[in-house]
Amino acid sequence: MNINIAIYEPPPALRFVTSAYSRCLLVGFALIPAYLIAYIYFFQDPALKFEHHLFHEIAIAGATLEGLFVAYVTSRCYKASGEPILRWLTLGFLGFTLIYALHGVFTEVAHHNIWLFLFYGPASRLVMSMLLLVGLLSYHRPPDAVEKRASVRVWLAWIALFLLVDLAVALLANLRIAGNPATRLTMEGGALVLSAINVAILILRLRRIRSPLMMIYGISVTLFALSSLAFILAQPWNHMWWLAHAIFAAGFFLLSYGIVQAFHTTRSFSTIYSQEDLMLRLTEAMARSESTSQELQRTNQKLEYLAATDPLTGAGNRRQFIERVDAEIARAKRGNTPFSLLSIDLDHFKSINDTHGHQAGDTVLRGFVRKCHDAIRPYDFIARTGGEEFMVSLPGASTETARLIGERVRSAIADSAFEAGIGQSIRITVSIGVSEFGRDGDTLDAFLRVADQRLYRAKHEGRNRVIAV
Numbered sequence: 266m267n268i269n270i271a272i273y274e275p276p277p278a279l280r281f282v283t284s285a286y287s288r289c290l291l292v293g294f295a296l297i298p299a300y301l302i303a304y305i306y307f308f309q310d311p312a313l314k315f316e317h318h319l320f321h322e323i324a325i326a327g328a329t330l331e332g333l334f335v336a337y338v339t340s341r342c343y344k345a346s347g348e349p350i351l352r353w354l355t356l357g358f359l360g361f362t363l364i365y366a367l368h369g370v371f372t373e374v375a376h377h378n379i380w381l382f383l384f385y386g387p388a389s390r391l392v393m394s395m396l397l398l399v400g401l402l403s404y405h406r407p408p409d410a411v412e413k414r415a416s417v418r419v420w421l422a423w424i425a426l427f428l429l430v431d432l433a434v435a436l437l438a439n440l441r442i443a444g445n446p447a448t449r450l451t452m453e454g455g456a457l458v459l460s461a462i463n464v465a466i467l468i469l470r471l472r473r474i475r476s477p478l479m480m481i482y483g484i485s486v487t488l489f490a491l492s493s494l495a496f497i498l499a500q501p502w503n504h505m506w507w508l509a510h511a512i513f514a515a516g517f518f519l520l521s522y523g524i525v526q527a528f529h530t531t532r533s534f535s536t537i538y539s540q541e542d543l544m545l546r547l548t549e550a551m552a553r554s555e556s557t558s559q560e561l562q563r564t565n566q567k568l569e570y571l572a573a574t575d576p577l578t579g580a581g582n583r584r585q586f587i588e589r590v591d592a593e594i595a596r597a598k599r600g601n602t603p604f605s606l607l608s609i610d611l612d613h614f615k616s617i618n619d620t621h622g623h624q625a626g627d628t629v630l631r632g633f634v635r636k637c638h639d640a641i642r643p644y645d646f647i648a649r650t651g652g653e654e655f656m657v658s659l660p661g662a663s664t665e666t667a668r669l670i671g672e673r674v675r676s677a678i679a680d681s682a683f684e685a686g687i688g689q690s691i692r693i694t695v696s697i698g699v700s701e702f703g704r705d706g707d708t709l710d711a712f713l714r715v716a717d718q719r720l721y722r723a724k725h726e727g728r729n730r731v732i733a734v
Contacts, residue, residue, distance in 0.1 A: 291480065295487040298512040302495050305505050316502040318372045325369025328514070332362030335521040338528050344415070345532035345676060346669075347408030353400030354524070354534075356423055357393045363427040364434070365389035375501070380443040381435065383501060387452035388434045390493060390513070392427070394459035397486060401463055404474065405535060408672060411679070453496050460490035476535045481523035488516030533669075575649040577627055578634040586648035586656055590709060593660050597702055605667035607657040608698040608716035609637075609674065612728040614653035617691060625685040629693060632683040640673040656716070664701045664733050671697040671731040679729060694729035696720055 336358035343351035368385035375382040413419070442448050467474065467483045495509030527534055575582050581589070590606070597604040611633060618626040630653065637647050637657070646658045657674075659667050675695055682690040698719030700706070705715040719732040726732070 291484070295484045296491075298488060298491040298495070298508075298515070301508055301512075302491065302498065302505070305508055306498055309504050311500055311503050311505065313504060314500075314502040315504070315507060318375070322369050322372050324510070325366065325372070328517070329362055329366040329369065331517075331521070332358055332365070335517075335524055336362060338521075339524050340420075342524065342527050342532040342534075343409075345673065346534075347411070347414055347672065347676075348534055349403035349406045349409060350400045350534050351527075352409065352414075353396050353403060354520075357396035357400065358521075359423070360396060360427045360430075361389045361393040363424065364392060364430055367431055367434075378438060379501065380449075381438040383449060384434045384438050384443070384452070385431075387449055387456060387493075387496065388430060390456040390489065390496075391452050391459070392430060394456045394463070394486075394489060394493075397489075398459050398463045398466075401466055401482075404470075404479075408669070411676060450497060453493050457490055457493035457497065460486050460493065464490065478523045478527060478534050481519055482534075485516040485520035485523070488512055488519070492516065532673075578631050578649055580634050580655065581646060581648035583648060583650045586646070586650060586658070587709070589646050589648075589658055590712075593658055594702055594709065594712075596660070602661055603663040603666075603701060603703075605659045605662040605664060605699060605701040606712065606716045607659065607667060607671050607674070608700075608713075608720040609655040609657065610696050610720055610724065611653040612694045612696055612724070614693070617685075617693070621685045621689070621691065625689075625691065628685065629683045629691055632681070633678060633693070633695075636677045636681055637674055640677040641670055645670070656713075662701075664699060664704060667699045667701065668731055668733040671699055671733070675729065675731055696723035696728045697731040698723055699731060699733040 336355055339351055339355040339358055342348075343355055364385055368382070368389065371378075371382045371385065437443060437448070463486045464483060467479065467486070492509045492513035495505055495512055499505035499509055523534075574580070574585070593604050596602070611629070614626065614629075617629055630649075634647060634649075634655075637655070641647065641657060642659075644660060648656050648658075650656050657670075659670060662670065675697055678693060678695050682692055685691045698716045698721070700712055700716035700719065702712050706712045723730045723732045
């Protein structure tokens with residue numbers, strides 16, 4: 266059976282025009298609040314007000330609950346991937362929430378001390394804009410160490426700092442300079458400038474930043490900047506003031522949507538929905554089209570499947586793994602695409618069998634394979650090549666991508682407890698070696714040998730780690 270796939274390649278001029286059009290649409294969408302700000306500023310009476318304290322308190326309470334929820338989800342993504350930008354996003358959400366909540370708490374004192382009521386808004390936006398800017402500057406930096414991600418002391422120190430900011434704002438609101446309009450404008454203007462710098466850096470780094478989630482991030486920060494502009498032009502309780510709240514909420518909702526998308530997929534802000542990865546898979550699918558019928562004949566037989574599967578864990582066996590690696594090496598040579606391996610060993614596994622028995626050891630092996638399947642990509646392949654030794658093939662993965670996947674596997678295992686009987690659980694760690702075809706050898710034996718050597722280095726250097734170079 267021959268399969269011919271015809272791919273339409275648009276003319277370069279049409280590709281350029283459509284690409285420019287899509288960018289214009291995104292810019293136009295991000296600037297919609299600017300049109301609303303201009304409309305209210307030029308065509309609405311700034312003296313018209315809607316002062317409803319209960320509505321304001323309910324809205325701020327909702328924003329506080331959402332902020333805490335999004336901060337928690339972001340922290341879970343950070344714990345899984347270790348990306349520094351996710352750490353700063355977590356602190357941005359948390360700091361904004363802990364400061365902004367008092368903007369709602371002091372609603373009722375608006376007529377007695379307007380500055381105590383007002384200042385927590387710009388202060389929260391200023392703190393958040395600072396942390397988001399630091400987060401963007403940390404984009405694509407190496408993941409944080411596992412110990413740093415799990416440190417409760419670091420998070421408590423930041424919470425204490427945010428509470429000190431709350432106290433400082435309260436003190437400022439009771440000083441004489443509080444009545445000077447420049448005081449509020451300095452905070453709100455600072456948030457506007459920092460957000461604008463954030464957007465400018467993002468635009469300058471477009472060639473290096475290709476994650477679709479960063480597009481969401483850029484639009485959200487643009488909305489934050491426009492909300493600060495609206496607050497600068499507004500008076501408390503008038504139409505512009507409420508519009509500023511709505512613009513900021515829109516940016517907050519959009520950024521939290523990006524966080525949730527990361528949580529449900531890779532828990533990473535830089536690798537989710539990678540366009541390069543999708544194109545790579547399409548290229549591989551086209552390269553496989555000529556041999557589709559032969560592959561189907563080999564893989565669709567149930568007996569062959571059983572003969573190629575480890576009966577205890579359901580992972581592939583060594584024979585099937587070698588066949589898969591041979592096929593992926595041939596594909597990598599044809600398409601000049603990367604291909605990497607993970608060599609994995611369960612640390613101190615013999616002691617589990619000695620202490621808890623072989624049945625508990627078998628349970629741990631099965632649980633390990635399940636966790637590993639959750640951590641790797643759908644098209645990756647795991648095989649059991651020894652008693653507690655496993656290999657994972659990673660088609661289309663460079664050394665850095667393979668290292669990140671290895672870290673996800675290592676983290677998932679280290680954070681899990683495996684049942685060993687009634688009321689008993691076992692915690693294990695794994696050591697992982699990484700190798701990339703071509704870079705670490707251009708033959709099957711050399712390729713596998715480098716992965717095993719790095720696995721032994723991981724064991725020698727203390728276990729529970731990934732060695733990629």
